[in-house]
Amino acid sequence: MELEIATVKAILTEHDLLKEIKTNGTTLNTGVTYDSRVVKPNDMFFCKGNFKPEYLSVAKEKGATAYVSETEYPEGAGMTAVIVTNVTRAMAVLSATYYDFPQNDLYIIGITGTKGKTSSAYFTHAILNQKYPGQVALFSTIDRIVGPKAEDTFKSDLTTPESMNLFHDMRRAVDNGMKYLVMEVSSQAYLRDRVYGLKFDCGIFLNITPDHIGRNEHKDFEDYLHCKLQLMVNSKRCIIDADTDRFEDVFGAAKATTEPDQIYLFSADTEAGGVDFNIQDNEDDLAVNRFTIVDTDNSRGLNITGDYDLNVAGDYNQSNATAAIIAAGLVGANHEDAINPLSEIVIPGRMEHLEIENHGTVFVDYAHNYASLHALLKFLKHQYQNGRVIVVVGSPGDKGISRRAGFGKALSEQADIAYLTTDDPGFEKPEKIIKQIELSIEPNTVEIKEVLDRRDAIQQAIELSGSQDVVVLAGKGEDPYQKIEGVDEPWPTDMGVAKEVKRGLIYGKTNK
Ligand SMILES: CC(=O)N[C@H]1[C@@H](OP(=O)(O)OP(=O)(O)OC[C@H]2O[C@@H](n3ccc(=O)[nH]c3=O)[C@H](O)[C@@H]2O)O[C@H](CO)[C@@H](O)[C@@H]1O[C@H](C)C(=O)N[C@@H](C)C(=O)N[C@H](CCC(=O)O)C(=O)O
Ligand SMILES: Nc1ncnc2c1ncn2[C@@H]1O[C@H](COP(=O)(O)OP(=O)(O)OP(=O)(O)O)[C@@H](O)[C@H]1O
Numbered sequence: 001m002e003l004e005i006a007t008v009k010a011i012l013t014e015h016d017l018l019k020e021i022k023t024n025g026t027t028l029n030t031g032v033t034y035d036s037r038v039v040k041p042n043d044m045f046f047c048k049g050n051f052k053p054e055y056l057s058v059a060k061e062k063g064a065t066a067y068v069s070e071t072e073y074p075e076g077a078g079m080t081a082v083i084v085t086n087v088t089r090a091m092a093v094l095s096a097t098y099y100d101f102p103q104n105d106l107y108i109i110g111i112t113g114t115k116g117k118t119s120s121a122y123f124t125h126a127i128l129n130q131k132y133p134g135q136v137a138l139f140s141t142i143d144r145i146v147g148p149k150a151e152d153t154f155k156s157d158l159t160t161p162e163s164m165n166l167f168h169d170m171r172r173a174v175d176n177g178m179k180y181l182v183m184e185v186s187s188q189a190y191l192r193d194r195v196y197g198l199k200f201d202c203g204i205f206l207n208i209t210p211d212h213i214g215r216n217e218h219k220d221f222e223d224y225l226h227c228k229l230q231l232m233v234n235s236k237r238c239i240i241d242a243d244t245d246r247f248e249d250v251f252g253a254a255k256a257t258t259e260p261d262q263i264y265l266f267s268a269d270t271e272a273g274g275v276d277f278n279i280q281d282n283e284d285d286l287a288v289n290r291f292t293i294v295d296t297d298n299s300r301g302l303n304i305t306g307d308y309d310l311n312v313a314g315d316y317n318q319s320n321a322t323a324a325i326i327a328a329g330l331v332g333a334n335h336e337d338a339i340n341p342l343s344e345i346v347i348p349g350r351m352e353h354l355e356i357e358n359h360g361t362v363f364v365d366y367a368h369n370y371a372s373l374h375a376l377l378k379f380l381k382h383q384y385q386n387g388r389v390i391v392v393v394g395s396p397g398d399k400g401i402s403r404r405a406g407f408g409k410a411l412s413e414q415a416d417i418a419y420l421t422t423d424d425p426g427f428e429k430p431e432k433i434i435k436q437i438e439l440s441i442e443p444n445t446v447e448i449k450e451v452l453d454r455r456d457a458i459q460q461a462i463e464l465s466g467s468q469d470v471v472v473l474a475g476k477g478e479d480p481y482q483k484i485e486g487v488d489e490p491w492p493t494d495m496g497v498a499k500e501v502k503r504g505l506i507y508g509k510t511n512k
Contacts, residue, residue, distance in 0.1 A: 003029045003044060003098045005066070008082060011097050015197070017090045019083040022072070026065045026080050032098050034091065034164060039064045044082075046091045046164070047073070068094070088193035092163035096197065102170035103198060106137070106178065109327050110185040110195075112231045113206025113241075115372045116320040117159070117184040118142060119312065119347055120206060123324035124182045126341035131333040132180060137173035139183035142348055142478070144169060147176030160189035163196065180331065187212055187227035195234075202330060203235025204323045205254075207244040209371040214401045229253035239326050241319050242267040242275045264300065264330075266293075266322050268315075276300050279322050282307070284315040286353075286383050291318040293325060302326065303334035309343045313351045316375045349477025352495055356502045360390065360465030364494045366477030368396075368423075370406025373474055377414030380470050387468030388416035392461045392494075393475055394454065395437055396483070397428030404433060408440025417447045417464070421457035423475050424483040454482070458497045463505070473498060 005027050012018035031043040036055040039045060041063030047056060047070075056067060056075040066080035067073075070087050084090040096103065109124060111117045118141045125138040125145070134148035141159040146152045146169050160183065161169065173181060185203075189195045208228055210221050218224040225246060230253075232238050238254035240247070242265045254263050266277040276297050282290040289310040295302075304325050310317055325338050346352075354362040361384075367376040373393070381389050391411060395404045411418045420437050422430040434450055441448060451457035461471050473494040481488040492500070 022081040092196035095164040095167040099167040099171040102174045105174045106181045109202045110200040111204040112185045116206045120320040127328040127338045131337045135179040137178040137181040146172040159186040190227035190230040200235040202237040203231040204239045237262045239264045302329040304329040306335040360469035360471045362471045368475040373410035384470040390417040391415045391472045392419040394421045394423030396424040397426035404436040405440040412442035412445040419457040
């Protein structure tokens with residue numbers, strides 16, 4: 001792979017991003033990076049985000065010969081300086097060029113929504129992989145799959161990677177023979193130009209509720225919505241959950257660039273008119289999640305109507321699965337292709353459960369804002385009508401401030417006992433975060449217990465529970481870290497702790 005300076009000039013000019021190029025005579029770069037720690041000789045270095053000029057000095061020392069930046073730096077003297085109007089956009093278009101436009105060899109399905117992106121991505125991947133084995137890549141919050149071998153699956157750092165990593169991983173996927181890519185598209189991906197210039201073959205919009213507002217994220221809800229809508233604007237086909245808040249905005253964004261016959265709507269409201277597919281909920285308890293997709297408009301020609309059993313509980317997962325079934329249906333997967341993968345699928349950290357004799361059933365779930373915690377607790381409360389809903393939850397520091405009030409509200413509405421504890425406090429004090437959640441709990445609705453140590457909180461919640469109760473460990477899913485003051489402290493996962501407690505209860509000792 002290489003990038004000629006003449007090509008850099010042409011691409012940046014085409015995208016109206018070039019201010020000037022001050023060349024040091026180098027005409028070709030053999031590598032690209034935005035991290036001085038991994039620079040190799042003759043790399044092109046991108047100065048982005050919370051960049052510090054000393055990183056450029058390090059990059060130069062290690063042999064980088066060109067840099068791309070919005071301003072010229074004395075530290076870059078002697079290097080080719082590519083000065084641009086917007087460095088994250090420049091990084092996106094130049095990364096696509098460097099990796100030789102892998103997107104052109106992939107059918108790309110992008111999924112956005114405040115909740116359900118990962119679940120829908122796993123459902124879509126599973127169905128397509130059944131139809132086209134070994135040809136479907138997945139870029140999700142949990143895993144990235146870029147090929148059929150074990151070494152082609154690895155953990156993700158971000159929901160949607162930085163553009164350079166995105167195109168790098170797409171190239172790997174294409175070289176490994178992948179033909180389809182299912183990827184989550186966070187609002188941050190648009191805010192930070194991670195998918196700038198990318199056209200999606202199919203875009204899915206699931207839902208929107210307030211989240212991701214605050215420092216480092218969106219300035220307000222309208223900005224959050226605006227970013228999410230960009231997936232509809234940039235998709236050739238659109239699938240929309242018609243039950244979403246702000247439906248008219250979402251539909252409007254889709255219609256702006258997509259012909260009506262390429263927009264597919266579905267609804268969990270069986271009475272809803274004007275949609276292409278209705279979801280009929282046949283049974284949604286913990287053992288069975290059974291639904292039927294009813295086609296209201298046979299002219300769409302997809303062979304996906306019929307009954308489905310979903311292995312992941314939660315009525316909201318019927319909507320996530322329907323979006324996935326339609327998306328896969330658009331590239332040839334039919335009802336038969338979808339039945340088995342959906343009836344077997346397991347998604348790490350989503351609705352994982354553990355039975356503990358004489359104590360409650362423990363659920364580990366990634367619910368970490370109002371909408372998801374509310375949906376989860378409402379579902380479980382309905383399932384465990386004779387028991388109590390005991391929730392262990394905290395809220396992360398340094399981001400998603402609105403989640404704190406959201407947790408308080410969801411707990412007030414559905415929980416019986418709440419253990420307020422630590423979850424990725426970052427540079428904030430967990431006791432302060434806990435107080436903020438507590439202040440949002442309606443008086444006399446929930447019994448509140450403050451237990452700062454998450455391990456203790458989980459243990460106490462399980463020990464307190466009786467056989468009819470449900471214990472919900474919310475927010476972390478299968479996350480193996482606690483983020484504390486800039487350090488990722490290893491965490492045995494919520495399920496790991498629950499299993500330890502179970503062993504302790506069985507063998508008469510705890511493993512603390
Ligand atoms: C606000 C935000 O999105 N920031 C992302 C962004 O940060 P940044 O560009 O400022 O980078 P930085 O890590 O502060 O460092 C500045 C630059 O200096 C470079 N550097 C740094 C140190 C050094 O020694 N040398 C060096 O060159 C870095 O490589 C970087 O290019 O680029 C970094 C990668 O370069 C990301 O890790 C970082 O994500 C942070 C950690 C983050 O938490 N992002 C969240 C908000 C996020 O993106 N979430 C969404 C949504 C998830 C959801 O829907 O739930 C996601 O898509 O994951
Ligand atoms: N459609 C939905 N509506 C409401 N809640 C949902 C929905 N889908 C999933 N959830 C809840 O949200 C949690 C997270 O789901 P999932 O990981 O699929 O969403 P996500 O959009 O990828 O989340 P995030 O952006 O936080 O990574 C689930 O564990 C479940 O509790």
